[in-house]
Every structure is written in structure tokens, then in C-alpha cells.
């Protein structure tokens with residue numbers, strides 16, 4: 506297996522937008538993965554007024570507005586601020602890399618821990634920008650497959666643990682001491698040179714974890730919600746995480762939802778809403794598009810020489826396996842293995858079987874037009 510190529514070391518937060526092939530990308534990190542209906546509709550308006558109207562739902566349950574220009578950036582930031590979607594302090598905005606168990610309820614442990622953590626963000630040491638914290642304190646972890654470096658989870662008998670990503674076990678903590686223990690673990694990471702590795706799991710490959718941070722395993726993982734009814738309201742899948750703001754505004758209105766929850770498995774939950782028919786979102790958990798990941802590719806990303814999402818839609822109907830179509834070896838859409846990974850290079854695709862985008866290919870230089878036939882039996 507080859508090492509993953511260097512991915513840009515910072516994320517495009519609202520205060521530090523990132524240039525892409527279709528303009529600037531501005532990322533909004535909804536607190537507790539929730540926007541009120543008013544905030545969500547306002548975000549849709551802002552995406553249409555100041556960007557291309559395309560909003561990405563990222564694998565960390567954030568929302569990215571695309572196609573922003575140098576001239577439209579300031580009015581966009583002003584609108585997002587007026588909607589209450591930004592932190593007053595850009596430094597804290599940058600630190601708020603949190604992933605939460607998306608079915609949290611008012612005052613449950615995930616809600617309480619997240620709010621306690623938000624109040625203490627300034628006490629964390631400076632961490633590499635890609636690092637994140639999962640507050641996954643429901644009855645069983647549901648975020649184990651999603652990117653995070655520090656994980657709050659529960660054991661099978663309901664105790665709370667803090668587990669560094671990459672370690673099979675963590676330390677039991679009380680709710681009262683949980684945030685202090687997280688800050689201690691974060692200091693251990695920085696003081697032992699973790700910034701060089703950039704992520705906790707990579708750091709642990711070379712650095713022994715002190716025994717105090719280990720010892721207790723989490724409950725077996727459970728799954729995230731899928732399209733269909735949930736305890737909060739109807740859930741809809743988002744193919745490739747790409748949302749059209751007009752379609753989202755229509756869905757919010759049609760369901761009568763009071764709030765929107767975002768889930769890292771490319772899912773929107775319409776809190777308090779009634780189910781509504783929609784051609785724009787995935788309503789069937791068995792839809793083949795739920796098995797497919799694809800990054801924006803060309804012309805949106807300058808690193809890509811190939812179109813990705815149209816091809817992924819076509820191949821989704823033909824390939825019965827999990828499929829990842831990546832514009833290049835960085836594998837932004839899916840930082841894990843897939844049964845089949847197609848990786849753009851020089852206008853053609855390399856084919857990786859049971860691997861990640863950066864792994865050694867099984868076949869190389871495949872023209873896009875021969876892929877439906879090549880993969881029809883995969």
C-alpha cells in the first residue's frame with residue numbers, strides 16, 4: 506500500500522476560503538451539525554446571491570459554498586455572520602473541527618459535551634488544521650469510519666471514554682473531567698512532536714501512547730442513519746455531497762422542517778418535517794448512488810485531468826461494488842478503501858481494486874469511454 510499524497514494542510518473555513526477551479530470555496534461549520542430552517546434558507550439565498558448556487562456537504566458534515574468570487578466574498582461573509590453561522594473569532598472558527606453524533610437530542614451527553622467543548626476551544630493547543638474531534642457519545646459509536654483524531658465514545662456498559670484515533674482503546678472519563686482530559690491528550694500530542702505526523706493515527710504509528718490514555722474499548726460500532734424516516738424527521742441522501750441551493754430550499758419548504766441536521770455520510774435530516782417527494786435527493790437507501798463517492802474533478806479542481814461525477818453516475822448503475830471515482834491520487838472524496846477506485850491521471854484512469862486512490866493500480870491508462878464495459882461485471 507502506498508502512502509497517501511500530501512493533501513493541503515488546512516481546510517477552507519469561512520474566514521480562509523480556498524481557491525478551486527470554479528472560484529473560491531467558503532466552508533460553514535454548523536454548530537452541532539444543525540441549522541435552523543431560517544439559517545438553512547438564508548444559506549441557500551447566500552449561495553445563490555454570492556456563489557454558483559452549489560453547496561457541498563462534506564465528509565465532516567460541513568457545508569461549502571462554491572463559486573464565490575473575490576468581489577462577492579465580503580458580502581457573503583456578512584450574510585453568514587448575520588445568520589449566526591460564523592464564530593466572532595476567526596481563530597476559534599478554525600479550531601471548531603468537530604464531528605457530532607447526528608441524532609443527538611437536547612441535553613443528551615453528545616449535546617452537553619459538545620457545548621462544554623465549544624466553551625473551552627481556546628484552551629486546546631495549536632493542532633494541525635486537518636485534525637478534528639468526534640463527539641460520538643450515543644449508545645454506540647457511529648462515527649468510527651469518519652475522520653477524527655480524538656473520539657468521545659461509550660463502552661458497551663455505557664461508560665464514557667476518550668479514545669485517540671488509531672488506538673483500539675481509550676481512557677474512561679467522567680463527564681465533568683472529559684474536556685480537561687481531551688486538552689491533556691492534545692498537549693501530549695503536540696509536546697511529543699505530533700505536528701510532524703499531522704494526524705493522531707499517524708503519530709501513534711511511531712510514538713507509544715502512554716498507558717493512562719488507553720485500556721478501555723468502545724462498544725461495537727453502529728451505523729449512521731440512511732435515507733428514510735428517522736427519530737428527527739425524514740432523511741435524504743445527497744449524491745456525491747453536491748447540493749443545489751434551489752433544490753435544498755424547495756425541500757425545506759416542502760417538508761415544513763424546523764431545522765436541518767447534516768450527517769457525514771452525505772445525508773440531510775429534516776428535523777420536524779413531513780416526508781416529501783423529491784427528484785433532487787436520494788430517498789431509497791438501496792439507491793446505487795449511495796455506494797459511490799466522487800470528488801468534483803475537472804473542471805472544478807485544478808488537480809484533476811478528468812471529469813468524475815457524470816462518469817460515477819453512469820458507472821453506479823453498472824457496478825455492484827463500492828466505487829470511488831477520484832480526480833487524482835489525493836482521494837479527497839473518500840479517504841479509505843473502496844472495492845473499485847478509479848483515479849484520474851493524464852486524461853485517463855488508473856484502476857485500483859480493494860484500495861484507496863493512492864494505492865498501486867491494477868490497470869493504468871484506461872480511457873473513460875471503455876470503463877462502462879470494463880467494469881460492467883465488477
Ligand code: SF4
Nearest residue numbers: 800806809832833837
Ligand atoms: S481528489 Fe479530486 S478534489 Fe481532491 S485534489 Fe484530487 S482532483 Fe481535486
